[in-house]
């Protein structure tokens with residue numbers, strides 16, 4: 210599928226909407242989940258078409274899409290790295306982990322690698338301060354991390 214905005218096929222969207230007859234407001238989250246599954250993110254042109262085809266207001270669609278962290282409005286990598294920048298991690302040199310990730314991938318916080326392999330995010334706390342410093346790749350936790358381990362860990366993800 211061509212992922213250039215503006216030239217995206219609406220066929221996946223039509224298939225999604227065909228599977229949810231009379232889609233309305235209360236179907237919005239499952240619809241957005243399926244769109245993201247099909248396109249890898251929520252492209253604006255597809256959201257506009259969703260509004261046209263279902264009659265759900267675009268403002269409502271964007272309200273939901275921006276409220277939930279699970280939704281991405283920009284192309285997202287196949288794997289998501291979340292590195293903690295919270296206090297417990299910070300005092301255990303968490304900043305060095307963040308730098309090591311940036312160095313290994315050639316991207317800054319909030320960016321996606323050109324090959325769409327990783328999106329690199331930082332978060333205020335991963336809720337596992339006892340593992341500080343810690344990062345997650347998708348659903349995997351890597352705790353008591355050292356900067357020199359980062360590259361090897363990331364190589365496990367295609």
Ligand code: FES
Nearest residue numbers: 293295298334335
């Ligand atoms: S501060 Fe890093 S996991 Fe809580």
